[in-house]
Amino acid sequence: MENLQELLHGFTIAVTVPHLVLMVIGVLLGILVGVLPGLGAPNGVSLLLPLTFGMQPVSAIILLSSMYWGALFGGSVTSILFNIPGEPSSVATTFDGYPMARDGRPTTALATAFGSAAFGALVGVILITFLASWVAQVALAFGPPEYFAVYFLAFASFVGMGGAAPIKTVVALAIGFAIAAIGIDTVSGSVRLTMGIDELVKGVSFVVAVMGLFGIGELLVAVEEEFHARGVSSRIDWKEVFRAVVRLPRHGIALLRSAAIGCWMGITPGGPTAASFMSYGIARRFSRRGRHFGTGEVEGIISPETADHAAGTSALLPMLSLGIPGSATAAVMMGGLMIWGLNPGPMLFVDQKDFVWGLIASMYVGNIVAVALVLLTVPIFAALMRIPFVIIAPLIVIICVVGAYSVSNSYLDVVMMLGFGVIGYLFKKMFYPLAPLVLAIVIGDKAEDAFRQSMLMSKGSLGVFFANPLVTSLVLAGLTLLLLPLALQIAHVLRKPREKALAPGPEDRSQQKLRIT
Amino acid sequence: MDVTSRFLLPAAAILLAGTIPAGAAWQPQKPIEFVATAGPGGGTDNLARAVQNIITKYKLTDQPIVVVNKGGGSGAEGYVYGKASAADPHKVIFGTSNAWQQPLVSKVAFNYTDLTPIAAMAQDEFLLWVKQDAPYKTVSDYLKAAAANEFKMGGAQSKDTDEVLTRMMEKVGHIKLTYIPFKSGAEAAVQLAGGHIDSHVNNPSESLGQWRGGTQRPLCVFSPKRLSQGPKVTATEGWSDVPTCVEQGLDISQYEQPRTVWLPGKVTPEQTTFYVELMKKVRATPEWKDYIEKTSQVDTFLTGAEFDSYIKQDLEHIKQVAAEQGWLVK
Numbered sequence: 069m070e071n072l073q074e075l076l077h078g079f080t081i082a083v084t085v086p087h088l089v090l091m092v093i094g095v096l097l098g099i100l101v102g103v104l105p106g107l108g109a110p111n112g113v114s115l116l117l118p119l120t121f122g123m124q125p126v127s128a129i130i131l132l133s134s135m136y137w138g139a140l141f142g143g144s145v146t147s148i149l150f151n152i153p154g155e156p157s158s159v160a161t162t163f164d165g166y167p168m169a170r171d172g173r174p175t176t177a178l179a180t181a182f183g184s185a186a187f188g189a190l191v192g193v194i195l196i197t198f199l200a201s202w203v204a205q206v207a208l209a210f211g212p213p214e215y216f217a218v219y220f221l222a223f224a225s226f227v228g229m230g231g232a233a234p235i236k237t238v239v240a241l242a243i244g245f246a247i248a249a250i251g252i253d254t255v256s257g258s259v260r261l262t263m264g265i266d267e268l269v270k271g272v273s274f275v276v277a278v279m280g281l282f283g284i285g286e287l288l289v290a291v292e293e294e295f296h297a298r299g300v301s302s303r304i305d306w307k308e309v310f311r312a313v314v315r316l317p318r319h320g321i322a323l324l325r326s327a328a329i330g331c332w333m334g335i336t337p338g339g340p341t342a343a344s345f346m347s348y349g350i351a352r353r354f355s356r357r358g359r360h361f362g363t364g365e366v367e368g369i370i371s372p373e374t375a376d377h378a379a380g381t382s383a384l385l386p387m388l389s390l391g392i393p394g395s396a397t398a399a400v401m402m403g404g405l406m407i408w409g410l411n412p413g414p415m416l417f418v419d420q421k422d423f424v425w426g427l428i429a430s431m432y433v434g435n436i437v438a439v440a441l442v443l444l445t446v447p448i449f450a451a452l453m454r455i456p457f458v459i460i461a462p463l464i465v466i467i468c469v470v471g472a473y474s475v476s477n478s479y480l481d482v483v484m485m486l487g488f489g490v491i492g493y494l495f496k497k498m499f500y501p502l503a504p505l506v507l508a509i510v511i512g513d514k515a516e517d518a519f520r521q522s523m524l525m526s527k528g529s530l531g532v533f534f535a536n537p538l539v540t541s542l543v544l545a546g547l548t549l550l551l552l553p554l555a556l557q558i559a560h561v562l563r564k565p566r567e568k569a570l571a572p573g574p575e576d577r578s579q580q581k582l583r584i585t
Numbered sequence: 586m587d588v589t590s591r592f593l594l595p596a597a598a599i600l601l602a603g604t605i606p607a608g609a610a611w612q613p614q615k616p617i618e619f620v621a622t623a624g625p626g627g628g629t630d631n632l633a634r635a636v637q638n639i640i641t642k643y644k645l646t647d648q649p650i651v652v653v654n655k656g657g658g659s660g661a662e663g664y665v666y667g668k669a670s671a672a673d674p675h676k677v678i679f680g681t682s683n684a685w686q687q688p689l690v691s692k693v694a695f696n697y698t699d700l701t702p703i704a705a706m707a708q709d710e711f712l713l714w715v716k717q718d719a720p721y722k723t724v725s726d727y728l729k730a731a732a733a734n735e736f737k738m739g740g741a742q743s744k745d746t747d748e749v750l751t752r753m754m755e756k757v758g759h760i761k762l763t764y765i766p767f768k769s770g771a772e773a774a775v776q777l778a779g780g781h782i783d784s785h786v787n788n789p790s791e792s793l794g795q796w797r798g799g800t801q802r803p804l805c806v807f808s809p810k811r812l813s814q815g816p817k818v819t820a821t822e823g824w825s826d827v828p829t830c831v832e833q834g835l836d837i838s839q840y841e842q843p844r845t846v847w848l849p850g851k852v853t854p855e856q857t858t859f860y861v862e863l864m865k866k867v868r869a870t871p872e873w874k875d876y877i878e879k880t881s882q883v884d885t886f887l888t889g890a891e892f893d894s895y896i897k898q899d900l901e902h903i904k905q906v907a908a909e910q911g912w913l914v915k
Binding site: 121207208209210211212251252253254255256257258259266267269270271390399403406409411412415416419476477517521524525527 | 624627630631638653654655657658659661662665666669690691692693694695737742743744745763764765766767768775776778779780781782790793794797798799879880
């Protein structure tokens with residue numbers, strides 16, 4: 069295998085003392101920017117970029133990609149501990165990670181998340197190693213109709229299920245689409261829904277929305293419920309970290325399925341965010357304990373985390389081979405490639421073998437370094453949960469305010485973030501699901517662009533979504549996922565018409581309340 | 586970054602303020618903010634960061650420089666920010682011709698008259714690109730094929746430079762094109778490589794990697810003369826081997842994307858002069874030449890009355906195209 073030989077050569081480049089030191093520095097910095105919401109991987113990487121101009125391209129990309137791994141891991145920490153996702157792709161981790169941490173098991177939640185994330189990343193790198201050229205071809209097959217079909221699949225796998233009433237899910241989705249539409253429309257070039265506020269032309273930043281909806285929203289609920297017991301007495305135990313990681317293989321099917329979804333979405337490139345949502349949605353439907361999702365279920369953490377990292381890793385491949393960045397961070401790194409004098413594109417694999425294979429080898433080593441470092445920090449982070457609510461609550465407010473402001477140095481963002489906090493609170497009180505709202509905010513405008521581009525290409529005919537086997541199978545898969553619950557429900561109602569008439573007991577209701585996130 | 590810089594930089598500024606000789610021409614008193622009206626990694630962002638690096642390396646000013654990206658709304662976010670910062674000479678806005686084009690076609694809350702023009706530094710060229718294995722080798726083949734079968738033309742954004750050029754091609758070449766707007770030129774390049782569109786009009790740096798990789802090739806350049814000879818891009822060809830569109834019978838002799846630099850409105854003439862001189866010093870460095878060559882741009886520099894008349898001329902032209910297409914907003 070030619071690739072294997074190249075990879076071994078890559079290892080001789082990546083595994084040198086200066087490069088290992090760079091990896092450790094990169095990962096530590098990455099964890100730091102990942103943990104601080106509002107900073108995040110793209111900002112962290114662009115801050116570090118000027119420092120790399122004097123370096124060898126291989127050393128520079130190793131430093132930056134290690135920072136990326138660190139930030140991906142770090143982003144999960146705040147999602148799990150404080151319900152504040154630092155990156156769009158770690159939103160789905162909050163659904164079960166946060167309830168589990170609040171339950172007094174922050175160590176388990178963090179260790180599970182990191183372990184499965186490392187597995188996802190590993191699968192992603194293996195895919196890159198052996199299928200690089202094939203993968204590049206697959207990505208080229210994706211035009212606007214195919215993109216739309218992928219986004220549709222992501223929506224479909226998440227909608228039409230869960231504890232909330234279907235109509236509430238639809239309402240949440242619709243509000244999300246409306247928020248995503250704010251700003252300049254790519255297809256017509258006109259300004260939409262700015263409501264007379266000039267600055268809104270930039271659109272609503274995802275970070276602003278999510279920090280309000282989750283961070284502040286959760287805080288308001290907690291204050292109302294007088295959550296004094298928030299200082300969770302979590303045991304700080306290395307054995308617990310170890311046990312959580314060892315227990316992972318028991319969820320082999322969930323791991324493999326999520327890694328497959330992640331790789332697929334990373335290549336296509338639907339991106340890590342869509343991947344994590346889709347993986348969570350599908351796990352919830354197919355897992356034996358799917359009914360308990362949202363209450364701190366292990367597989368509810370494994371699924372989004374594995375898919376997120378598998379997608380985040382494999383997203384680097386289209387960047388290198390085609391010059392399309394699969395994520396915001398990849399876009400910044402691509403800018404770096406150009407400044408170092410390299411041109412991302414099909415020739416990189418031919419012209420710059422040392423660079424490409426050094427990078428791929430460093431993904432193996434860098435991820436191992438990252439997961440080792442991050443597992444060491446678990447007890448420290450878990451200890452944060454012991455801090456009483458009266459101290460942690462103002463800290464969360466400060467983090468959210470600073471995070472929202474630093475997105476684009478704008479006070480409007482802070483005001484909007486607080487507004488989203490109120491919306492998050494109202495959603496929770498009225499049992500509206502937040503997940504569809506967030507999903508629509510994140511990929512709603514992309515889905516819309518892809519749909520309208522398709523319509524331009526086909527001159528308004530929907531037939532374009534059934535024009536070739538690829539797009540047809542994607543659309544059919546999406547429709548199946550969307551209609552399956554409905555069909556099952558109809559079948560269920562037809563078979564047992566009497567049971568349906570019974571009112572839900574108090575137990576069901578309390579469960580629904582817990583599951584609403 | 587923003588938090589620390591907000592804290593530390595003013596402190597540094599206070600220290601440095603004492604070193605400026607009294608009575609000299611205007612000098613910045615605070616850290617300078619470079620506002621790129623594009624996201625990280627794009628052409629405008631690259632320019633802002635290249636200028637920042639050169640100024641810092643040669644210590645052309647005492648004040649530190651921070652680059653901020655405000656690329657929302659196709660760049661409108663950055664211009665609106667510039668308008669809101671009137672009379673603040675410590676904010677420099679980096680953009681393109683959309684500073685005057687965007688207000689024509691979309692209801693954005695700024696106009697280029699709200700800003701103080703500093704200079705147009707460097708011009709990016711446009712080329713007509715087709716898929717590598719497309720049957721047409723010349724522009725006239727392309728036009729013939731496009732006349733028989735409506736082609737799909739991809740580009741970055743809607744009613745922006747790419748679409749304006751597309752509409753000009755329709756008129757001059759007597760063809761009809763379906764324009765599909767994408768988020769960026771890079772996206773359009775990948776769509777062309779996959780065969781989802783028939784052509785696009787990317788800048789050289791947006792499609793350089795794709796040309797080298799053999800997924801697409803340029804048919805002609807929208808420029809009065811051929812591009813300057815750089816290193817070969819593919820095994821046999823370089824930029825200077827690409828014929829001009831006029832040579833090939835498509836009569837659009839000049840179309841380019843100026844990279845523009847602005848101050849907010851209501852600044853003093855001394856402050857404007859300071860930045861014009863600063864940019865002139867930047868241009869004189871070898872790093873600038875290197876940047877121009879790597880990004881395959883043309884090294885032009887327009888300032889003062891020249892820049893003003895350039896804007897007026899371009900504006901008249903865009904107005905005409907926009908009016909024909911029914912794009913104008915009140």
